[in-house]
Amino acid sequence: MKRMTKVATAVAMTLPLALIMSGCTSDTGPSEADDNTLTVWAWDPNFNIYALQEAEKIYQQDHPDFKLDIVETPWDDLQTKLTTLAQSQETSELPDIFLMQNNAFQKNVINYPDLFSDFSDSSVDYSQFPQAVADYSTIDGVNYGIPFDSGTAVQALRTDVLTEAGYTVADFTDITWDDFVTKAKDVLAKTGKPLLSGQAGSSDMIMMMLQSAGASLFDADGTPTIADNDALEAAIDTYIELVDAGIFIEVNSWDEYIGTFVNGSVAGTIQGVWIVGSIQTAADQSGKWAITDLPKLDGVSGATNYSANGGSSWAVSSNANVELAQDFLASTFAGSTALYDTILPKSGAVANWTPAGASDVYAQPSEFFGGQPIFADVVAFGADVPSNNTGAYYYEARDAVSAAITKIIGGADAKEALAEAQSTVEFAMG
């Protein structure tokens, strides 16, 4: 035993040292000697990274020497890395391109302009993107990103459950929330299934309602508009009604939320279109779903049936081979219908880029969704989504509203809770 531990120790000592040595020398600097390679940071191999790989192939048709070096980086890590690099002023370690959540875009550009290169000199035609989506990455009129995946919100429903209660998807299309509540209560009574679920204390649902009415948590100057916000109050009132009636089930974690519709305890959901991937993991529910637009808020001027949640855009860093990066992005994500056609069927990545939506692939019926050409429908929704002011303090505001919602559900007065939320945000901004 003693000899074994001696040998083991020797091995344990030499092996890591050898690996460390190799780690030391193989670190190629960030400035690629190769002018035809771009480094990209993105997450999700089934979605974003897959799209990048297809884009690479398309660009290689005209640029055979081109290569893409994709580093898989979860969003949270990416944000931390960006912040770290910016704060320590080590922007030489930045990749050429990185993906960024739409909700965080403005915050990052406002705080760390040194990380970005803008798109003013690029060949991208921003009129080909819906205004609402391009606005996320537009600060002071300058574009800093190319919108990629669409966060357009959809209402997904189980058609078999609706049929059981005597309804069809058309009964839930282009309606108001009041109408929805009435019908959903009926469905619940007849089938025992609620139509919606979500994370308790998460403001996703309310934010979507808010955006559908063209309202935001901040005005154009960046002042918080949480208190005295009619649309917000209407949204919260509706939400409370949904929860109280048992139509909206609150769960405590994201995985639980996914579990509710994947395992059939809930018969629908309202979420960004990217939720479709999760819905489809329930193979036994194929053919039993359909998509439609959202109900609109009653009594609120500017209310629509369209909204968004999430989505992301590509940014080009300040350390990049700007010309190549912007040309690559412009030719693929902002210029290639072939790309969007390829990635749509496999990953469900819905384009924001309007010309893409017109292609045949988008009009393909989806078997899981009962033959509905969901993607064409979603692109149509996307065109009508109202803009949203995010600003630099978006996460603070969302958190404050989430906390307020939790209190209101617990019985607090809505106006008071929202006023408190407003002062919390003002404190955070101070």
Place this chain on the structure above:
Amino acid sequence: MAKRLRGLPGYLVLGIWTVFSLFPLYFMAVSATNSSQDVLASRLIPGTELFTNIAALFAAQDVARAMGSSFAIAAGTTVLALLVCSVAGYGFEVYHSKGKDVLMGVLLLAMMIPFAATMIPLFQVFAKLGLVNSLVAVIVPSVSTPLLILLFRQSSRSFPSEILEAARMDGLNELSIFARIYVPTMRATFAAAGVITFMMAWNNYLWPRVILIKNEVQTMPMLIVNLSAGYVTDYGVLMLAVLLASLPTVVVFLVLQRSFANGITGAIK
């Protein structure tokens, strides 16, 4: 008969705690054999998806490389930390002085600040040294920790001083005493320190994820987070990855645990 009954409360306590400890792990193991849908439904019976999950995991991520990376970091950290900290702890205790007590207190301060606050200045240091993305940068901050130094110092309190004197009279120099007498005697402490350090280094996430920027050096914890960072998470695959990631620490524990086994007395004969 009476003897067996006397041990019963002990066995009961151990038994209850073991069930509590193992149950979530059982759930994890079972989940690795189930489909994502079943995992979300809290299915407790093993399923048939193990091979599907394995195939999916290896197709989605470079598991071998991440395991290698994590192992290099963990092994390197453990060996260096044991070396550096045992010597320090020994120094603090065996050559005790008031000044050293004060220094120990000061060094302890170093572990009392949350990492999030020192992360960026630390990053700057390593960036200036050109060590971003290297395993060295991951290992160095974890080599000398107040925890290990304190562990060795406290454990050295039970190291008998007559042995020290006897060795000195035999003409051994200080370093030999440490290497030839202290190390074998304190085997239990070294084993414990080894397990702890390996485990912490293996599961370390906050620092590697900032300093490591390329796929080639990605660690297992980073790989696991990758799996849950997408729009659709396959929970069966995730649990499988976690299981795989837990194995090395368990192996290290199994190898070293006999050193804190009962029967080997602390008193040196």
Place this chain on the structure above:
Amino acid sequence: MSALTTTPGGRGGSSDARDLKRRWLGTDRRHNLTGWAFLLPAALLIVLVSFVPMIQAFILSLQTGRGTRLEFADPLWYNYQRLLGDEIFKQTLGNTLIYLVIQVPIMLILAMVLANLLNNPNLRFKAFWRTAIFLPCAVSLVSYSLVFRTMFANDGFVNDVLTTFGGQPVNWLGEADTARFVLILGLLWRWTGYNMIFFLAGLQNIDRSTLEAARVDGANALQVFWRVTVPQLRPIILLTAIMSTNGTLQLFDESWALTRGGPAYASMSVSHYLYEVSFQRNPNFGYGAALAYVILILVAVLAFIQMKVGDKRG
């Protein structure tokens, strides 16, 4: 009775001690210097990787501004002042202190008891118990938080068991008190085995003969434990107490991954809030650094008290 009062290493008689002392003093200075040499590498490393960043963090805590546009605050302690008016900070501080006061004592006592049980020469299947109790530490954070969340979900395993036995399902992660309870449970689950290892190693260093002598003198198991084992374990108890206090006051992982600080900050720890302020919200690093220093001061004060009370040599 001498067995119960014997000191480790068998340094019993006082005349021996004086002898030793004389011999020590002779070569004292040389040994002292050797000692300093022994601890130099470790100390230098810590200065480089911890103290230098800490000083920078302190300077940061005196600055205000967003992102990289930082400048010294007016007054200098502005961030610290701001803390006093920060409701979320107060909530997280309260949460963290609750965790400290409840979880740490339970965990340490449990770890000691378990280690002591495992140290019994007559115990069967020792390796099995040891491994089973240690395993929770080996599992990564992401997974065990997912498992716990699933188990404590509204329609999860724990509620299923409760309803089978006639109880009511509990909204574990949705209510403030139960969310904290689940977090504490998670901490106990994960870290008891970890501390048990320290105690096991410490128990190895205890002279068996002291225990035998006590038993021969007529003490029962509990008395042997309390009056012979525990005093000799004192250095390790101090170690684990300091480490657990430090770990719990700096708690981040469980708040981040298990309860996500919910509901509405009811289970969030100060460290988690620090991370949010620095990296998730609009980055306010000066304020985050001030938060860090508050934690540091708390831990340092408590550790100092613990050292004063518990650090008896020889």
